[in-house]
Amino acid sequence: MVIRLNGVGRVFGSAAAVAGVDLSISAGERVAVLGASGAGKTTLLSLINGSLSATSGIVEVFGSDLASLRPAHLRAVQRRIGTISQRLDLVDQVRVLHNVNAGRLAQWGTAKALLALAWPRPDATAMDALDRVGLSWAVHERTERLSGGERQRVAIARMLTQSPELVVADEPVSSLDPARTAAMLRLLCASAPTATAMVSLHQPQLAREYCTRAIGLQNGRVIFDLPTTQLDDAALDELYALT
Numbered sequence: 001m002v003i004r005l006n007g008v009g010r011v012f013g014s015a016a017a018v019a020g021v022d023l024s025i026s027a028g029e030r031v032a033v034l035g036a037s038g039a040g041k042t043t044l045l046s047l048i049n050g051s052l053s054a055t056s057g058i059v060e061v062f063g064s065d066l067a068s069l070r071p072a073h074l075r076a077v078q079r080r081i082g083t084i085s086q087r088l089d090l091v092d093q094v095r096v097l098h099n100v101n102a103g104r105l106a107q108w109g110t111a112k113a114l115l116a117l118a119w120p121r122p123d124a125t126a127m128d129a130l131d132r133v134g135l136s137w138a139v140h141e142r143t144e145r146l147s148g149g150e151r152q153r154v155a156i157a158r159m160l161t162q163s164p165e166l167v168v169a170d171e172p173v174s175s176l177d178p179a180r181t182a183a184m185l186r187l188l189c190a191s192a193p194t195a196t197a198m199v200s201l202h203q204p205q206l207a208r209e210y211c212t213r214a215i216g217l218q219n220g221r222v223i224f225d226l227p228t229t230q231l232d233d234a235a236l237d238e239l240y241a242l243t
Helices: 041-048 071-078 096-107 110-118 124-132 148-161 178-190 204-210 233-239
Strands: 003-012 015-025 030-034 056-061 081-084 166-170 196-200 213-218 221-227
Touching (some): 041 196, 096 124, 124 148, 178 196, 221 233
Parallel strands (some): 081 166
Antiparallel strands (some): 003 056
16 A cells, blocks of 8 residues: 555644545555645645645555654655645756756765756756656756746656656646646656556546546545546536535
8 A cells, every 4th residue: 555544634723724534545546636726635745745744643655654754764755755746846046957856866875966966967867857748958948937837847857757656746737738738647647557646636527537536625525535437527516516
């Protein structure tokens, strides 16, 4: 089991962003997380990649209870996870290659990491990732000069260089045109037969096409968890109902 959540909740002040979530996700599953803005999607993904800690319950990833891990062991688990956040977490003032290589800094020794920061070289791994997202031409461009959709693709390329066992992506295609959206979701959700992916989306049709399972969040709670072949209008009407 790659991910196991048992009674997981996260509270901010007096508000529960996630409450009583139970989930089990196996290797190779491609899971879409659906829900209106503010439903708890970002919080749920942040709990899974270890960037947030749960207020209650247990979050297990790769068999480890994240709350019980020492910082070094938590970082070791996180190195196996490729994360794309809504913020993208890019450094705009540096070249695209710097941002793409950042995906591997934790895997390199200190000397190699410092060398890559000072004198970055477009090695085969970086160039392959940029080619897969259609940005090989931008390797030496300053990241701040790219469009929003191009910056989103830089973040995806950075993740690809990690060869992660688990992909956690928060609205990774929100700034992409339809053709790029299709290409990027194929990379995220089907990049390797054993890769596991959790992707938050606002478009149910994308979940049906590229994912095998859909989880619906409403007010921080799971209201459905079903194969995407069963994701029908009734389930979506309930999910997006105004209350």
